[in-house]
Amino acid sequence: MIRRSLFLPFLFHLLLLFGYADPAPYCTRYSSVVDSEFEFEMVQHQVRGSLKIMDDCSFRVFQFDMLPGSDVYWWGAQAFDFENLTNGFIVSDAGLNGTYKNTTFDVRLMNNVNWDMINVLAIWDRTTASDFGHVVLRREAPAKPPPTVFGNCKVLSENFRLRWSLNVSEDSLEIGLEAVIGIIDFMAFGWADPRAGDSDLMIGGDVAVAGLKEDGLPFVDNFFITKYSECTKNDNGVALGVCPDSVYERSDGVGLANSSMLVYGHRKDGVSFVRYRWHLSKVDGNFDRPVNHSANMKVIWALGSIKPPDSINPYYLPQNHGPDNYGHLVLNISEHVNDCTGPLDAEDKEDQDIIIADANVPLVVSSAPAMHYPNPPNPAKVFYINKKEAPVLRVERGVPVKFSIQAGNDVALYITSDPLGGNATTRNLTETIYAGGPEAHGVEASPTELIWAPDRNTPDHIYYHSLYDQKMGWRVEVVDGGLSDMYNNSVNLDDQQVTFLWTLSKGSISIAARGEKKSGYIAVGFGSGMVNSFVYVGWMDDIGMGHVHSYWIDGKDASSIHRTHENLTHVRCKIENGIITWEFTRPLDPSCLREKRVECKNIIDPTTPLKVVWAMGAKWANGHLTDRNMHSSTSNRAILVHLMLGSAEAEQDLLPVLAVHGFMMFVAWGILFPGGILAARYLKHLKGDGWYRIHVYLQYSGLIIVLLALLFAVAELGGFYVRSTHVKFGLATIFLACTQPVNAFLRPQKPAIGEQAPFTRVIWEYFHAIVGRCAIVVGIAALFTGMKHLGDRYSVDNIHGLSLAMAIWFLMGALIVSYLEYQERQRMKKQISARNNWVFGNLEEDDSVDLLSPTITNADKELRPSARMDVQLEPLNI
Numbered sequence: 115m116i117r118r119s120l121f122l123p124f125l126f127h128l129l130l131l132f133g134y135a136d137p138a139p140y141c142t143r144y145s146s147v148v149d150s151e152f153e154f155e156m157v158q159h160q161v162r163g164s165l166k167i168m169d170d171c172s173f174r175v176f177q178f179d180m181l182p183g184s185d186v187y188w189w190g191a192q193a194f195d196f197e198n199l200t201n202g203f204i205v206s207d208a209g210l211n212g213t214y215k216n217t218t219f220d221v222r223l224m225n226n227v228n229w230d231m232i233n234v235l236a237i238w239d240r241t242t243a244s245d246f247g248h249v250v251l252r253r254e255a256p257a258k259p260p261p262t263v264f265g266n267c268k269v270l271s272e273n274f275r276l277r278w279s280l281n282v283s284e285d286s287l288e289i290g291l292e293a294v295i296g297i298i299d300f301m302a303f304g305w306a307d308p309r310a311g312d313s314d315l316m317i318g319g320d321v322a323v324a325g326l327k328e329d330g331l332p333f334v335d336n337f338f339i340t341k342y343s344e345c346t347k348n349d350n351g352v353a354l355g356v357c358p359d360s361v362y363e364r365s366d367g368v369g370l371a372n373s374s375m376l377v378y379g380h381r382k383d384g385v386s387f388v389r390y391r392w393h394l395s396k397v398d399g400n401f402d403r404p405v406n407h408s409a410n411m412k413v414i415w416a417l418g419s420i421k422p423p424d425s426i427n428p429y430y431l432p433q434n435h436g437p438d439n440y441g442h443l444v445l446n447i448s449e450h451v452n453d454c455t456g457p458l459d460a461e462d463k464e465d466q467d468i469i470i471a472d473a474n475v476p477l478v479v480s481s482a483p484a485m486h487y488p489n490p491p492n493p494a495k496v497f498y499i500n501k502k503e504a505p506v507l508r509v510e511r512g513v514p515v516k517f518s519i520q521a522g523n524d525v526a527l528y529i530t531s532d533p534l535g536g537n538a539t540t541r542n543l544t545e546t547i548y549a550g551g552p553e554a555h556g557v558e559a560s561p562t563e564l565i566w567a568p569d570r571n572t573p574d575h576i577y578y579h580s581l582y583d584q585k586m587g588w589r590v591e592v593v594d595g596g597l598s599d600m601y602n603n604s605v606n607l608d609d610q611q612v613t614f615l616w617t618l619s620k621g622s623i624s625i626a627a628r629g630e631k632k633s634g635y636i637a638v639g640f641g642s643g644m645v646n647s648f649v650y651v652g653w654m655d656d657i658g659m660g661h662v663h664s665y666w667i668d669g670k671d672a673s674s675i676h677r678t679h680e681n682l683t684h685v686r687c688k689i690e691n692g693i694i695t696w697e698f699t700r701p702l703d704p705s706c707l708r709e710k711r712v713e714c715k716n717i718i719d720p721t722t723p724l725k726v727v728w729a730m731g732a733k734w735a736n737g738h739l740t741d742r743n744m745h746s747s748t749s750n751r752a753i754l755v756h757l758m759l760g761s762a763e764a765e766q767d768l769l770p771v772l773a774v775h776g777f778m779m780f781v782a783w784g785i786l787f788p789g790g791i792l793a794a795r796y797l798k799h800l801k802g803d804g805w806y807r808i809h810v811y812l813q814y815s816g817l818i819i820v821l822l823a824l825l826f827a828v829a830e831l832g833g834f835y836v837r838s839t840h841v842k843f844g845l846a847t848i849f850l851a852c853t854q855p856v857n858a859f860l861r862p863q864k865p866a867i868g869e870q871a872p873f874t875r876v877i878w879e880y881f882h883a884i885v886g887r888c889a890i891v892v893g894i895a896a897l898f899t900g901m902k903h904l905g906d907r908y909s910v911d912n913i914h915g916l917s918l919a920m921a922i923w924f925l926m927g928a929l930i931v932s933y934l935e936y937q938e939r940q941r942m943k944k945q946i947s948a949r950n951n952w953v954f955g956n957l958e959e960d961d962s963v964d965l966l967s968p969t970i971t972n973a974d975k976e977l978r979p980s981a982r983m984d985v986q987l988e989p990l991n992i
């Protein structure tokens with residue numbers, strides 16, 4: 115019991131020790147900076163707050179404001195210059211993510227970091243190497259508080275804050291106006307005429323008008339309001355309206371903006387800030403109202419646009435403020451007020467000048483000392499483009515940008531994916547270089563020209579920088595040009611409802627499709643129809659995200675749509691006014707195992723025409739497709755796109771021509787040529803040379819038809835594509851057919867009756883007959899392969915019926931030939947026996963018998979191959 119009672123309090127004590135939010139329980143307090151307090155100097159991201167060094171390994175941050183960055187850390191550096199700051203180091207594991215609003219927290223240094231290593235403590239964004247704000251721990255002279263620091267802050271409106279510091283003993287009032295406004299808008303704040311009613315508070319008001327000039331420098335001037343109008347002078351030279359004090363006082367109206375009030379001004383993150391001095395009760399002129407610091411006084415404010423000085427009027431003159439951008443309130447400036455929570459957060463934080471690149475006008479790239487570099491810290495010298503300091507460069511995809519580089523020979527321009535530039539390789543980082551390099555340097559006398567063509571795969575945000583020094587340039591915004599700018603080729607698909615665009619590059623193809631009318635999705639398929647084709651569908655989902663997916667479709671209902679996983683890159687899908695546009699890049703050959711996945715068969719061969727069809731509909735879904743997702747409108751026919759030529763043609767237009775080609779070939783190879791051969795074989799027993807004439811006429815007309823049909827096909831397909839079996843067979847048979855008239859012309863003389871045929875004649879006869887028959891066989895093969903080709907290519911429904919009919923035709927032909935051959939044999943046998951008798955009885959040969967003799971020998975040859983030698987010497991007697 116005793117042990118327990120002792121143990122428990124001990125445990126309790128331990129818990130207490132560790133449970134306290136003491137940031138550094140065992141930290142020493144030796145460093146000279148311990149207990150010092152600092153105010154953050156705002157550089158970017160509206161950083162405000164103060165810092166106290168608690169001990170040797172931690173510090174506390176008070177009332178901290180910051181807009182979010184991307185990769186923000188506490189950063190230590192030796193000195194506050196570009197080199198030392200960029201080469202700084204992280205001092206704490208704790209990052210700074212998100213927005214900070216009046217937050218107070220403790221930060222522990224890393225174990226290997228101590229205060230001696232740190233002279234400047236910064237808030238650092240590592241991705242952009244930006245200093246958001248910092249404190250300098252050791253200085254020679256005592257630090258003045260930064261100009262962004264005030265004792266009080268009052269919210270005037272959502273976008274407008276009044277900050278002030280009053281020091282009665284010094285008789286000073288410093289006012290800071292801070293507002294989310296346009297670059298050259300004004301902020302006005304001042305004291306109203308105490309006797310004025312609420313309805314016309316502005317009249318008699320003594321206000322300061324502040325803002326930033328076109329060159330980015332701040333201005334502030336003391337105004338007096340005599341009328342609700344822009345400052346004008348009436349005929350007597352009396353100024354009326356919202357005029358600077360000096361205009362009322364000096365009738366000549368000549369003067370400059372009164373800069374004696376100005377303390378400081380900047381514009382950061384889309385927020386303008388101007389700090390100025392204001393008079394208290396001691397006033398100089400007729401147009402200044404005394405301010406009783408301990409009284410409740412009516413103040414007025416306004417925001418609006420401003421008219422810059424011109425040749426007539428040397429002042430910045432406020433224009434009418436909008437209906438919402440003004441107000442009034444009662445203020446006691448002695449009272450401590452702070453109701454500003456968190457930083458002002460402008461929607462549009464980008465103030466940098468924008469240069470929009472034109473296709474034909476070169477951009478002049480020079481370098482000069484930095485004045486308002488958008489991402490401090492920065493080197494002393496930075497890039498200027500067309501005389502603007504480090505502007506945002508906006509380029510269009512597909513439109514070449516021309517640079518005229520004259521920034522000096524120690525500066526080489528390059529376009530990179532790295533936000534800092536200066537050769538990311540030296541920082542052990544990888545970067546993509548889009549243009550430029552070591553050669554891209556020049557001087558004014560001899561500028562170097564650089565042409566860069568951003569293409570559709572160029573990212574949206576890249577940078578122009580010097581290859582040798584970091585942070586000399588700034589951002590490049592790459593925006594989509596017209597689709598036609600970004601793609602080398604475009605064709606309209608069937609019905610002109612979908613435009614199909616593409617660019618071929620080595621091993622890959624970039625494809626885009628644009629609907630020409632409103633739809634919920636656009637599908638483009640590679641095939642003769644949506645069924646049995648590889649389909650790409652682009653659509654917008656419910657939250658407005660664009661998708662492009664690939665599918666294989668093998669049927670007419672929703673269950674036949676199979677999602678495939680092709681390697682699509684650079685996918686984009688967007689909708690504008692209901693018109694969908696989508697794009698992607700894919701390899702020409704998916705190079706994956708064809709047996710495993712169907713999409714691996716989706717190879718694009720740029721040399722053969724690609725069949726493209728489309729479909730559109732109201733809605734597409736990622737997961738479960740129903741029949742209702744099916745297309746509401748489709749192409750009627752496929753378009754054959756010649757990827758290399760950049761042209762397209764309607765596919766079905768070819769069909770009639772090819773059908774005529776097929777029919778003519780059928781007439782030739784199915785009727786005329788076999789007919790001619792049959793005539794030569796079976797009609798010789800007829801009197802005269804009728805068979806010969808029939809043979810010649812049939813073969814010649816067949817040949818002419820074949821050549822015409824070939825011509826049709828070649829003309830219509832735009833050339834020979836000797837890839838398909840059909841074309842190979844066709845060419846072989848046409849070659850054989852063409853040799854026939856040639857060898858017929860060259861045939862040796864027919865021997866006189868009764869004479870022994872010369873050897874050449876016999877050879878020729880065999881050659882002619884065999885080549886002719888081979889031609890027929892190959893021709894029939896060509897007919898069938900042609901039929902199959904037609905079926906494959908155009909999915910003609912009744913192709914099988916046609917093939918069957920043709921097969922039946924040739925079968926019948928074969929039967930007839932067999933019958934004729936049989937008859938011939940019969941006749942032949944009779945004749946042989948007759949001739950044998952005859953020979954023995956009468957040695958004179960009959961003409962008809964002579965004509966029949968070759969068939970006898972032929973038949974003999976086929977029957978008795980061993981007798982070939984004797985047979986071959988016998989004349990064919992054609």
Ligand SMILES: *[C@@H]1O[C@H](CO)[C@@H](O)[C@H](O)[C@H]1NC(C)=O
Pocket residue numbers: 192193194195197198
């Ligand atoms: C910056 O650091 C270098 C050493 O890293 C030092 O030599 C130089 O003096 C520093 N610059 C300043 C301004 O202190």
Ligand SMILES: *[C@@H]1O[C@H](CO)[C@@H](O)[C@H](O)[C@H]1NC(C)=O
Pocket residue numbers: 208209211
């Ligand atoms: C911000 O940092 C804290 C701690 O450092 C971490 O818990 C949190 O997840 C971070 N938030 C984001 C959005 O990164």
Ligand SMILES: *[C@@H]1O[C@H](CO)[C@@H](O)[C@H](O)[C@H]1NC(C)=O
Pocket residue numbers: 280281282283284
């Ligand atoms: C006013 O200024 C004096 C002298 O600079 C200074 O001592 C005093 O602390 C200041 N008062 C306030 C309230 O800031």
Ligand SMILES: *[C@@H]1O[C@H](CO)[C@@H](O)[C@H](O)[C@H]1NC(C)=O
Pocket residue numbers: 336359360369370372373374375398
């Ligand atoms: C500027 O303002 C100061 C103080 O308000 C005044 O004394 C001076 O005369 C003004 N200068 C001009 C040029 O208006």
Ligand SMILES: *[C@@H]1O[C@H](CO)[C@@H](O)[C@H](O)[C@H]1NC(C)=O
Pocket residue numbers: 395406407408409410
């Ligand atoms: C300033 O206002 C206070 C409180 O209203 C008043 O007592 C004082 O007399 C005023 N001072 C002057 C100079 O008007």
Ligand SMILES: *[C@@H]1O[C@H](CO)[C@@H](O)[C@H](O)[C@H]1NC(C)=O
Pocket residue numbers: 408409410446447448449450
């Ligand atoms: C203005 O505020 C100060 C400080 O809080 C106070 O002393 C003074 O009485 C206030 N004036 C009026 C009129 O309330």
Ligand SMILES: *[C@@H]1O[C@H](CO)[C@@H](O)[C@H](O)[C@H]1NC(C)=O
Pocket residue numbers: 177216218452453454455
């Ligand atoms: C900021 O925080 C402090 C305490 O940390 C608090 O006193 C103050 O009222 C806060 N300010 C605002 C404007 O919220």
Ligand SMILES: *[C@@H]1O[C@H](CO)[C@@H](O)[C@H](O)[C@H]1NC(C)=O
Pocket residue numbers: 537538539540547551552581
């Ligand atoms: C960047 O530096 C590395 C080595 O320091 C060098 O090899 C490379 O060529 C440089 N890159 C360019 C674009 O000059």
Ligand SMILES: *[C@@H]1O[C@H](CO)[C@@H](O)[C@H](O)[C@H]1NC(C)=O
Pocket residue numbers: 540541542
């Ligand atoms: C880059 O990596 C090499 C080897 O890993 C290292 O020696 C060098 O210090 C690194 N440089 C930087 C700038 O980090």
Ligand SMILES: *[C@@H]1O[C@H](CO)[C@@H](O)[C@H](O)[C@H]1NC(C)=O
Pocket residue numbers: 679680681704705706707713714
């Ligand atoms: C996509 O790419 C990966 C790796 O690069 C590869 O393994 C896969 O087979 C590819 N898929 C297709 C459909 O090409």
